[in-house]
Amino acid sequence: STHKFKQQVYNVLNSYFLDKGPYLIKKKQIIYLDKSFDSKVLMDLEFDTKSDAHYHQGKIYVLNIDHQLYTVDTSSKEIIRQDQQIFNVFTFFSIIDDFFIFNDIDLNLFVVNLMTLEKFKTDFNNCYRLYTFLDKVLLHCKVEQQFWFIVCQFNNGQLTELKRMQGIIDQPMFHSNNLGLQKIYRKNQIIDLSDIYSEMIDKSAKSNQFYHPIYGATFWPEYSQKQSRLYLQTLIGKLEDDEFVQKLEQPEGKRKLLLQHSNEKLQKSNKLRxxxxxxxxxxxxxxxxxxxxxxxxxxxxxxxxxxxxxxxx
Structure with missing residues (x-):
């Protein structure tokens, strides 16, 4: 898509298979774009946000500018304030599988199991920002007065460091997940979480987001084809046990994607059995x-x- 957003929007990650998905957040509203790229309001949030939201098991997790986490029930549209003793999120959070990852007001990194609400502190601190893509986590932390990008593997609630690079994250791209891409400030260099590498690029800055029909909004449309394919493969696998999504009547294109995955999984299962x-x-x-x-x-x-x-x- 060549549709360019004039103002910053936030993604509702993992919302592609929701009705009329993917969803975006613009000002105080959850929206989607129709075929003419016109914004259509799904619901009002009644508060401002400043980071991406996440869909998980029938709920949209969204953080307001006062660091309070809410969930939106995708069936009833009910907005519920979450327990701040558990979800004391400061600026950024993400969800991988059934795990909620966030930094608290002291910039310590925590993980909450959304099935049991068990909460535990990780070994990472001074974490100002975090982003996830597939099974990777990108942390932006301060270590001995220097900022570092730390790439971690995430597996069943555990983070294992894979690589770190010194540098400051660039604006305004840092507000968004960007399909696993982040730019290092004052360097023509981006970090790609899908391959765990940094790549030199031609342009030093990005000022606008572009629409992608699977993911939502990204500052890096030139990488969308590869990134969205990986994102979609992972997302379909996540939604196998999602009762809310499985009950939805999907349009033909989305239904074929889900059926194709089910058939491939059945074939693999039969080969094993x-x-x-x-x-x-x-x-x-x-x-x-x-x-x-x-x-x-x-x-x-x-x-x-x-x-x-x-x-x-």
């Missing part, structure tokens, strides 16, 4: 194919040329 049966079936198919091919060849042979007739005179 019945490996010998599948091998035998495949072998039988090869034998049948060979017999059929041999029979067809036989029909092409001039049988008279191969008959020997005894002539008794």
């Amino acid at each position: 019945f490996p010998n049966h599948i091998k035998l079936f495949a072998a039988n198919c090869k034998v049948k194919k060979h017999i059929k091919e041999s029979f067809l060849k036989l029909n092409l042979i001039d049988l008279n040329a191969h008959l020997v007739v005894d002539d008794f005179e």
Whole structure:
């Protein structure tokens, strides 16, 4: 898409398979764009936000400018204030699988299991910002008076550091997740969480977001094709156990994507459960194919040329 936003918007991450998704947040409203790229209001939030929201299991998690976390019920549209003893989010949060990751007012990094509400502190502190993409987490932390980008692997609530690079994050891109891309300030260099590498780029700054029909808004549309494909693959897997999404009537394009994933998963499952049966079936198919091919060849042979007739005179 070449649609460019004139003002900053925030994404509701993982909202593509919601009705009319993906969703965006503009000022105090959750919106979507129609086919003409006109904004349509889904609901009013009654408060301002300053970071991306996240959809998870029938709820949209959204943080207001006063550091209070709310959830929006996607069925009833009810807005519920969350317990600040558990979700004492300061500026940034994200969700991977069933885990809620955030920095608190003291800039310590915490993880909450959304299924059990168990909360635990990680080993990372002085974390000013965090972003996630697929199973990776990008932290922007201050270490010994220097700012560092720290890339971590996230697995079942645990963060394992993979790489770190010194640098300051660039504005205004840092407000958004950007499909796992962030730019280092005063360097023509971006960090790509999908490949865990930094790449030199031509342009030093980005001032506008562009619309992407799967993800929402990004400052880096030139990377959207690769990033959105990876994002979509991961998202479909996440939604297998999502009762709310599974009950929705999806338009044809989205329905085909979900069915394709289900079929691929079933095929993989059958290979694991019945490996010998599948091998035998495949072998039988090869034998049948060979017999059929041999029979067809036989029909092409001039049988008279191969008959020997005894002539008794």
